[in-house]
Amino acid sequence: MELDSLYQEVILDHYKRPHHKGLMADASKQVVQVHHVNPSCGDEVTLNLVVSDDRVEEISWDGVGCSISQASTSIMSDLVQGRTLTQAFEVLDSFSELMASKGTVVGDEGLLEDAVALAGVSKFPARVKCALLGWMAFKDAALQGKEGEKS
Amino acid sequence: MELDSLYQEVILDHYKRPHHKGLMADASKQVVQVHHVNPSCGDEVTLNLVVSDDRVEEISWDGVGCSISQASTSIMSDLVQGRTLTQAFEVLDSFSELMASKGTVVGDEGLLEDAVALAGVSKFPARVKCALLGWMAFKDAALQGKEGEKS
Amino acid sequence: MTLLDVQSIKADFPIFNKKMRNDARLVYLDSGATSHKPLQVLNAEREFYTLHNAAVHRGSHLLAEEASAAYEGAREKVAHFLGAAADDVVFTKSATESLNLLAYSFSNTNRGQFALAAGDEILVSEMEHHANLIPWQQLAKRTGAKLRWFGTTTEGRLDLSNIDELITERTKIVAITHQSNVLGTVNPVTDIARKAHACGAIVVLDACQSAPHFEIDVNSLGVDFLAFSGHKALAPTGVGVLWGRAELLAEMEPFLFGGSMIESVTMEAATWAPAPRKFEAGVPNMAQAVGLGAAVEYLTSIGMEKIHAHEKALTEHALQGLQNISGLTLIGPQSTIDRGGVLSFSLEEIHPHDVGQVLDQYGIAVRTGHHCAWPLMRKFGVSGTTRASFYIYNDLADVDALIDGIAATKKYFKVL
């Protein structure tokens, strides 16, 4: 069934046991918090990001949403945790490309790891924004953090 | 040609030599003045009416418009001049009915006189409002005059 | 049970020939969002374009005459459908525009009964669609008036317990939905209108989910304005209706300004044509209005009472089926009393989006999410629901397909 390309086992696993879920709040650290919603379906994510020396020191999130948005945010958190922002943005770009591919590419497993399981989402245009919700929140938080540093 | 039922000779005559055209302004009389426009084509009529003892003592008008609206106003003026308001409204009702008839009735020549020449207009829905412009102005002026009397 | 002859109705709707994913037939349970269109409507539009197309009200040539007759004829059909006079029916692009028209018109004046100011109140309800909520929030913001609202009971009914507190001499506008697009609840409009009128308020009815489904008579309803969308009533997209009481339409300021709505214009100022023209600036959505005329004729030819009975039977069957599914929570009235054929539910921890996705594999089209009624979602403590809604082309087999589809969804997500 076409559906299995959307809901791969690893996605359902992340959905049931999401990683990095539950907001950390360590007052000693400089946390950037963002809140993103998907207005058409009401999915929401709040994301806390701690960056030091251009590296993701700590990422955590909370939110409500479908299996795709929850799993994707969980996978994204695994992928960026500990990475430099440059590396993290490379992963993000690769994932965005995968999502825009309409099912024509399979994704770079070396770079995207579990996130390649989301390749099937790109065949369901209405779900792409679910898969991207957490990633866009991360991007926003990372850019806000950089802005904050500069000023 | 269908057109001849619209533009009868008597209509073109009234158009070229309209009756009661040119506003009378006798300061000694109580004149009700109204201004009506046909917003879709820009035709305008200004009508002065003097009523005494429930009788049309004097009607005069000025305006710009197509042959139908000009001729119809001219014919109407002839018809109501000197009549009691009751008689005038009877003519008006009969004419309105004729205009709404979509070409199915010929009109009461005894009552409507020259106005029966406008019967053909009822087959051209877009022109009915041209034919009615002056009549509606008269109706408005007569009703305003009555209102004025009461108060 | 008095069901319609769905097979012969479906023959009028070409979309049911379409093969869905996995070659499934189309089980369309999303008429609450938009309905499909019968050939009669599509053909009426095409006939307009291929035989009578011209700008209405502006020309003396034959096509312009015919186009005007078609457009005004559609207005008469819609008026007849609502038990109204033709001149009290305004064509808009949608119910959303109809409601915004009111909210803007009311703030385009600062005198008379439509003028609002600090101290005045606008009353809505917690179950409003965003289209009957945000325009009033904005009107309140523009004028300084206060927005208040009826709450909702846990059964999904309007909470009228504090109606005497809510409808007072301060209330200037009461805007409520006839039938909730989430809960299916049909509200006691006439009672509320009576109370509102006793306080001198204007009553606006959002009839998006009622006018397509049961008989409406504007006179017996007792409201002052009524809005609905053509596209939910078998008509083309791009056309809506605003009905209003003649004396109110006459007093109101226009909303959109431009051609055809004027009496006279100079560079400095303009005066307005009488209603309904005053509210229809520009070359109107002529073909869509004509399509709407054909749609209400089609509905009338089936009979609104029969449509209502048909949907009631489907709803009865669906309520039974859904109530038997463990883990399913139906949000809204649990019986067919004062409710229409719109059913919203949650399914254990399976997100509505995921429910909808599995159903889609079986050709079943439902709506998922907040249904443009976000405050109501918060009230019920959910981020969204799955919603099935019925119309004349649905039958008991469609309801059964839904029930089976939900079972399959639970199985797929291993929730048993």
Added chain:
Amino acid sequence: MTLLDVQSIKADFPIFNKKMRNDARLVYLDSGATSHKPLQVLNAEREFYTLHNAAVHRGSHLLAEEASAAYEGAREKVAHFLGAAADDVVFTKSATESLNLLAYSFSNTNRGQFALAAGDEILVSEMEHHANLIPWQQLAKRTGAKLRWFGTTTEGRLDLSNIDELITERTKIVAITHQSNVLGTVNPVTDIARKAHACGAIVVLDACQSAPHFEIDVNSLGVDFLAFSGHKALAPTGVGVLWGRAELLAEMEPFLFGGSMIESVTMEAATWAPAPRKFEAGVPNMAQAVGLGAAVEYLTSIGMEKIHAHEKALTEHALQGLQNISGLTLIGPQSTIDRGGVLSFSLEEIHPHDVGQVLDQYGIAVRTGHHCAWPLMRKFGVSGTTRASFYIYNDLADVDALIDGIAATKKYFKVL
């Protein structure tokens, strides 16, 4: 002369099979009011309804996915037609709505560059269509700003002699027409925009009579907003376009409030989605937008340059013919330089309504009256004109039919 192959174009327009009064063929010279629709457009709409119909942006089911793709695909086509980015194209119901959207949005804020107040000025011209005049009159009234205008020369050109007086630091908005719907004059938009921008004003272009007839590139035009109507560009009724610069659309307040234009909603307040969604409240005019997509594709497949050349050739021929008719006064530019295929004239003392009526007997459809440009009529001292306007399905024989029809009109009314 580089004329289009009108016979093969006409084969796409079923309305030309219609027999007019007295069995005459249709000589349609009223495209300035509304154009006819080719089968390609009618079929695109029908295909939407019969294969993909669903509410866009709101569902995960297949039809909703396909409907969204069709609707957003249409946006991309229109964007391409204008040389714009898809997200900067807003679908409205008409140019009238597009222009009102701007005027209301600007008064929905009281800070930033869109806020107007006493002392500010809005600049229009004497040749505006009511749709690009009255919304600004009303905005001026709401905000206390002053409305000023360019005059018109006796040749029917914009009078730019006092431009330095008219465009000053006080000027906040300049709203002008690209091509006059009465005179055919094409205005020097880019020059005016440059001057307006130097003073910090926003420039709004009414492209109703230009976008359907010659190539538009929003970047080289140099304006900030552009509006046009689908129905004058081969598209269905009920759809219009507003294009705006991305950074301005982002800053602007919404106009219509309701579903799909929100980011989040509570009972008290709401926040907005990014453009273009922010400006498209409710279930949109999906089928009409899809039809507009097909229409601009059809135009592009012919080629806008070829269309322009074709209309220029017709206009040249018509100018010659009309100028030879004694008693005929052409209002507007007497040559094809900076003018389009719209020709307005007076004929001795024969009222335009009567001219139109006689022409109608020969199947010739022209427009008569004030053409929603009443101030311009006053300027030229007429109560109305007779107007012929050309499009891709007209040929030289149509122009000759008009010339002959005018001769017949003079004869009928015994004006020789």
